[in-house]
Amino acid sequence: MLDAVDSARIRAARLAVGGDVRIAASPGHTVPEAMSEAAAALPGVRTAVEVWTDDNAFLFGTVQGSTQVAVVVADPVRYAELARRTGRGGFDPALLAPGAGDAPVPALFSSGLARLARPGGEPFRLHLDSGGELRIRNAAVVDGTPARPDGGGAVIVLPAGPATAAALPRRPGPDRWFAVGAVDEDRLRELVRATAPAGQASRFRVETAAAAAAGLGENPLQRSAGRLFWGSLAGALGFALLAVLLTLVRAAPERAAVLARLRTMGLRPRQGLRLIVVEALPQAVGATVGGAAVALAAVALLGPYVDLTTMVGAPVPPGLRPAVRPVLVQALGLSALVALAVFVETAVSGRRHITTELRAGDQR
Structure with a gap:
């Protein structure tokens, strides 16, 4: 938009x-x-x-x-x-x-x-x-x-x-x-x-x-509408990040125990990090691609009926065409945000002592 x-x-x-x-x-x-x-x-x-x-x-x-x-x-x-x-x-x-x-x-x-x-x-x-x-x-x-x-x-x-x-x-x-x-x-x-x-x-x-x-673009209505769109985007990114973090935290004990056992068999810390990233990224990338496809489909279906005259500030022909670049930028940004969250969570959980994780795994 x-x-x-x-x-x-x-x-x-x-x-x-x-x-x-x-x-x-x-x-x-x-x-x-x-x-x-x-x-x-x-x-x-x-x-x-x-x-x-x-x-x-x-x-x-x-x-x-x-x-x-x-x-x-x-x-x-x-x-x-x-x-x-x-x-x-x-x-x-x-x-x-x-x-x-x-x-x-x-x-x-x-x-x-x-x-x-x-x-x-x-x-x-x-x-x-x-x-x-x-x-x-x-x-x-x-x-x-x-x-x-x-x-x-x-x-x-x-x-x-x-x-x-x-x-x-x-x-x-x-x-x-x-x-x-x-x-x-x-x-x-x-x-x-x-x-x-x-x-x-x-x-x-x-x-x-x-x-x-x-x-x-000096009209207060147009500026407010633009801030509303950016606010909705920030809210969507915040909820996406929260969902990723909750998923990672929920699976953190099991993941830490698995990493501890693999390290006793010679797995290096960097290899463990790559393993966690490879495990988490497919679902994140799939969700991102699906969301981008839904966004483009929504524009294709509803775009011809959108009148941007009020937001532009001058008479313009009705219609909203799909723009790949903005959707792609947001999709790639969301994927990068997910990867960063996975990296930080893995780095934090990887500092725990291997013996502690093995004992916790035995109790479970």
Whole structure:
């Protein structure tokens, strides 16, 4: 459960940010080229892309006549990689390859906008807020896009290049920068302050998926639920250890007498310890494997009906998938705990004098 909550929270945070890291310029400003290049060179950055956005464009040729749309312009290859790693709006960058001559510019339409497209109405006319105008065609439909984390209903993604550059005369550069990778937030903020124009550092907002995920988990209900799960795990381990110790203590007199007789026949202390461990481990390992199998089976049966939205702190699709690693870690930890208990009990009982154990065995 906790592993699924953490994973879902990270995915929700990445979708909200549009990647692992985002630098957003305030309206009317752009991200300087020196800033985006320096940020892309930071350790941990795997994919980085500059994005130009326009929230006040109009598309002509829809069933409504004209529709206000949000436009995203980015390098198709890098933006497709960003979408793939983010898990929203993945597409083949070849779909945005420009045509020959005066062919309409290929574009990606959001699913909400595609429903408004007039059948056979291509090409469309796109009027940008900058004053430029483009003839575009619907190359594919996507369910979302990283640069619009709010999931706006009418979004168009255009390829950066000569075909679109002519329509953007008033925008000298991109106003968004996205990246995927393990980027140090403090180092990125320091870089933004150092590369921002004089006195304009406050016009650039830095957001990270790690900070967004931490914010999702600040709800007291979520923290209490997490502590409840850890408390139940600690209680289960305590009862398991108690069961093992009671079993060992109950059989301790007989085991000590057997070890004493075997030592009179030449059994060494280390060999006796190995003998006890080999005797106790099969039932412990069997119980651990059985418990792990029951846990995985319970997730497979009940998982599709579990809604983690409340614990995650953001809307997520229902369902809980089996995760082998957390179950395996707990199973191996329980086996190690049992082995340690057996070792300690055997070491303590092995200190008793052989003659005393033999006499006790004769009396029994």
